[in-house]
Each structure stands twice: as structure tokens, then as C-alpha cells.
Amino acid sequence: MSESGSDRQRNVVPHPRFGDQSVPSGYRVPFELIRACYCYDRPPVFPESAIPADISRQNFSVRPRYCYVDMLKGCRKCGRDFIFFAREQQYWYEELGFWVDADCVHCPECRRSNQHLRQRLKRFSHTMGRDAIGNEELATLVEDAVYLFEAGVLRNEQKLRRLKNLAATSIPESAARQAIEELVSKIESGRGTVL
Ligand SMILES: [Zn+2]
Structure with a gap:
């Protein structure tokens, strides 16, 4: 010591x-x-x-x-x-x-971000498991999906695409829709390299 x-x-x-x-x-x-x-x-x-x-x-x-x-x-x-x-x-x-x-x-900052990640994952899984959700909840769900995918926690691209389509139909003007469109096109253009 x-x-x-x-x-x-x-x-x-x-x-x-x-x-x-x-x-x-x-x-x-x-x-x-x-x-x-x-x-x-x-x-x-x-x-x-x-x-x-x-x-x-x-x-x-x-x-x-x-x-x-x-x-x-x-x-x-x-x-x-x-x-x-x-x-x-x-x-x-x-x-x-x-x-x-x-x-x-882990340092306090990393502990906090782990905790934040866990909370978002929990909310995401919970909302995904429901039958019907409102547009506001859909926007949150889509934002969570983008965040979790970028953090490497969510890896299912099909799920991401389904959410992208749903966002295009139900919340076309939202920031969430824009974020998920950007993410999906980033994945498609940089497949195997960027992400
Ligand atoms: Zn740290």
C-alpha cells in the first residue's frame, strides 16, 4: 500500500x-x-x-x-x-x-451513466411489452431505442426498423422520428465499419 x-x-x-x-x-x-x-x-x-x-x-x-x-x-x-x-x-x-x-x-460519473442506462432499458422493455401506447410514449420509446442502440445495449436492427416505420406513421414531425431515421441510415451506410 x-x-x-x-x-x-x-x-x-x-x-x-x-x-x-x-x-x-x-x-x-x-x-x-x-x-x-x-x-x-x-x-x-x-x-x-x-x-x-x-x-x-x-x-x-x-x-x-x-x-x-x-x-x-x-x-x-x-x-x-x-x-x-x-x-x-x-x-x-x-x-x-x-x-x-x-x-x-467505477467512478461516480460512470456509475451514474450505468444507472441511467439501466433505467432507460427498463422503461424501454416495459413499454415494448404493452399492447397500445400513445404518441407521447411512442416518442419516448423511440428516443430510448436510439439511446440504447448507440450505447450498444440494444442490437436488434429489425426492432429498430419497425420502430422507425411506426414513428414515420404516427409521429412524423417529432425529433424522435428524426433521430431514429438518422440512426438507421447511419447503420445502413456504415454497415460493418462505423458502428
Ligand atoms: Zn469512470
């Missing part, structure tokens, strides 16, 4: 609540204890940010975590640095009931 995360701290993706800086907690947790709690992956940590944990609230199989500490991590998706804050860990492991081994591998 590097002794301190401060040596490497720059261009950190900010957390919406905690920001991009480690703040001293005011507790004095011995460094040996911090080391013992984070002996597996040994990320750079900010020892002065450590807070004691309530292990009676944790889910663990072998080792509880006796303290939490701000640690500097690299996002597995975008590669940028972010801080997995001690207070955030406390919330994960004591309030949300996550296993103490559950690791945080």
Missing part, C-alpha cells in the same frame, strides 16, 4: 456529495489497523480520513472491516481516478447491507 493517496491525487472525478478531495475525519485510526482492513488490494489511501466501523452492522463471511478510509482508485470503465470515500463505504456496508468485500470499481 502506498503510504498516502495525496501523492497521486489529481484530476479526480468528483463525487456529487463528497467532492474530489479527501477530508481528515478527526479520528486517529492506527495505520496498522487501516492496513489490516485493506490488505487485499492495497490501494493508495488517505490515512487521516479513516473512521471506525460498526461491525455489528456489516455483512461479512470471514473478516469484518474495522475501519473505513478514503482510497484512491482507477475507474475500470473510463480509467480516471476517483475516491471511494470512507463515508460512502460506511453507507454501503452498514446502511445498504452490501458485503464488505463488495468493491467499488
Whole structure:
């Protein structure tokens, strides 16, 4: 474990609540204890940010975590640095009931966009499963389809074409229709290369 995360701290993706800086907690947790709690992956940590944990609230199989500490991590998706804050860990492991081994591998921004993607996929699947929908819902459905296709989540081109035709008939003047037309023609012209 590097002794301190401060040596490497720059261009950190900010957390919406905690920001991009480690703040001293005011507790004095011995460094040996911090080391013992984070002996597996040994990320750079900010020892002065450590807070004691309530292990009676944790889910663990072998080792509880006796303290939490701000640690500097690299996002597995975008590669940028972010801080997995001690207070955030406390919330994960004591309030949300996550296993103490559950690791945080994505920066706040990527976590948010994953969440956004999941929400849109859920809405899309839900609306697709219905028998009849209004034009406003159709516009939302088409926008979701474009977004999900571009994100690589939706891959069914036939479904996309059916939605394109439906949009041309029912919501010809909408921005959604324009977006799906553009997407389909992009797929057709750049088949196998662009997308
Ligand atoms: Zn990221």
C-alpha cells in the first residue's frame, strides 16, 4: 500500500456529495489497523480520513472491516481516478447491507451513466411489452431505442426498423422520428465499419 493517496491525487472525478478531495475525519485510526482492513488490494489511501466501523452492522463471511478510509482508485470503465470515500463505504456496508468485500470499481460519473442506462432499458422493455401506447410514449420509446442502440445495449436492427416505420406513421414531425431515421441510415451506410 502506498503510504498516502495525496501523492497521486489529481484530476479526480468528483463525487456529487463528497467532492474530489479527501477530508481528515478527526479520528486517529492506527495505520496498522487501516492496513489490516485493506490488505487485499492495497490501494493508495488517505490515512487521516479513516473512521471506525460498526461491525455489528456489516455483512461479512470471514473478516469484518474495522475501519473505513478514503482510497484512491482507477475507474475500470473510463480509467480516471476517483475516491471511494470512507463515508460512502460506511453507507454501503452498514446502511445498504452490501458485503464488505463488495468493491467499488467505477467512478461516480460512470456509475451514474450505468444507472441511467439501466433505467432507460427498463422503461424501454416495459413499454415494448404493452399492447397500445400513445404518441407521447411512442416518442419516448423511440428516443430510448436510439439511446440504447448507440450505447450498444440494444442490437436488434429489425426492432429498430419497425420502430422507425411506426414513428414515420404516427409521429412524423417529432425529433424522435428524426433521430431514429438518422440512426438507421447511419447503420445502413456504415454497415460493418462505423458502428
Ligand atoms: Zn469512470
